[in-house]
Amino acid sequence: MVFAGACCFGILSTFVKVAYQEGYATGDISGSQACLGMCVLWLLYILTRKREGAPGPVWPVLLAGTSIGLCTHLYYLSVKWIPASVAIIFLMQFTWISMLLEWAFFRKRPTTLQLAAMLLIMAGTVMASGVADARGTLPIKGILLAMASAAVYGIYVVASGRVGNTLPALKKSALMMTGSTIIIFIIARPHFLFDGQLSMGLAKWALFLAFFGTIIPPLLFAAGIPKTGVVLGAILMTAELPVAVVTAHLVLKENMSLLQWAGVSVMLFAMVMGQKRSKE
Secondary structure (H helix, E strand, O other), X not given: OHHHHHHHHHOHHHHHHHHHHOOOOHHHHHHHHHHHHHHHXXXXXXXXXXXXXXXXXXXXXXXXXXXXXXXXXXXXXXXXXXXXXXXXHHHOOHHHHHHHHHHHHHOOOOOHXXXXXXXXXXXXXXXXXOOOOXXXXXXXXXXXXXXXXXXXXXXXXXXXXXXXXXXXXXXXXXXXXXXXXXXXXHHHOOOXXXXXXXXXXXXXXXXXXXXXXXXXXXXHHHHHHHHHOHHXXXXXXXXXXXXXXXXXXXXXXXXXXXXXXXXXHHHHHXXXXXXXXXXX
């Protein structure tokens, strides 16, 4: 479930680039995606609701949801400045960020192999981003936005595995998307609700991005991460990387050098190494 959710996330940045080419603003893209996803998840929950025990507090789940909303908005902003195939490489830094957060706040020290995987991911990032390549010149604004989205994504991974686990998966996902929608509306102030953009073409992007980015992955993560654990869950979620790179190459015709492909390979090797250790 975690792996499938990551693959869904992997295609998003490419099609956000296409939406940019049609003239839509970041706030309207991320805001419409979050809002539509929230509405669908609440509808699914209401239609399938069964009798529940004593409900736990919902505010931690709402708060955790703001992290995925902030991550989405920052990530979509970053692909305005850097290629989608490069933005995903910086986003993948959430893997070691989530491990460090677990270590700092919950005293779960990474194993030696997991620490080695962190270093390999960092080394692979330098190679895969194009910074180490002679032709690699990336806008610092795009890099900082992508790294900020990775930091917030790391917070989401840790929080998702620790809050709201007694709630039904649909309710947890709906609450998280409510928090996501609230934070995007606050920071981005989208205009699609008032200027008729939904009827002028934004609706198709809202539907597509909401399905693959807001509805399906949170349901899969909410059900899967508590069973895999945070570390294995974070490693499995790096499947987003090859999916995003290949999609950007096929749809946007973004080319990558041999050094960049080698960097991607190093990062994927680190993922497999960390997954093996987690299983043991």
